[in-house]
Amino acid sequence: MLTENCEFDEIYEAYKNLVLKAAYTYSGNYDIAEDIAQNTFLQLYIYYDNMNHSNVKSWLYTTAKNYALNYKKKANREILHEGIAEESFILKTVESAESEFLKGINELDRSELHGRIFAALLEKNPRWYEAISLVYFLEIPQAKVAEEMGIRIEVLHSILHRAKKWIKKTFDVEYDELNQL
Incomplete structure (x- = not known):
């Protein structure tokens, strides 16, 4: 059992692939998608008692999507550090x-x-x-x-x-x- 909350465990098992798929679709990176899925379920666990359980599926999908979009937006704004090898600057x-x-x-x-x-x-x-x-x-x-x-x-x-x-x-x-x- 993942947690003491059986209902949360059932939700996790039912929707873990949906959340991972949404995160990967919007982030384009499997490793990042795994982190996003983990953060999404962490947020669900934290706020589980205060949320409407009838729309958990859509909440999970939307949260994963928003995490992924925020990740991409932040990654596009990051400044490259001097320590990066010159090969990474090959222009297409x-x-x-x-x-x-x-x-x-x-x-x-x-x-x-x-x-x-x-x-x-x-x-x-x-x-x-x-x-x-x-x-x-x-x-x-x-x-x-x-x-x-x-x-x-x-x-x-x-x-x-x-x-x-x-x-x-x-x-x-x-x-x-x-x-x-």
Whole structure:
């Protein structure tokens, strides 16, 4: 047993992979993601008695995401020390400032579109949202997702098919326009 609090241990076992995946997705570094996951569960342990337990999953995901984004922001602002070897200062060839700027804008537009798709999907059908998030975003095996959702694998396939069909029908034009830039 991890702690004396059995409920906390169950939450940890149920969501440790979700938190690690979120931390890695937003930080891009597995070692940092492990630290972020540890800090996230430490915060949960500290504030566990004072929080609403019905939204623990979303709290964990949001906290891990925010820790990772804060880490990246801080890492981008750090000043390199003189002790770093000169090899680390090898410059990469950059196509042009304009193309780099346009790539950044395109990535931002793509991220905003994905956010709108997930928000619309959640509003349209929460089961579709849950299935798509677990299978494609968190990359949990479909059999485990079906078991977790309390449905047969065939029903999960049907849910995923309908959700993807709706996403394609609703956002196909926007997605195509974004990819043409």
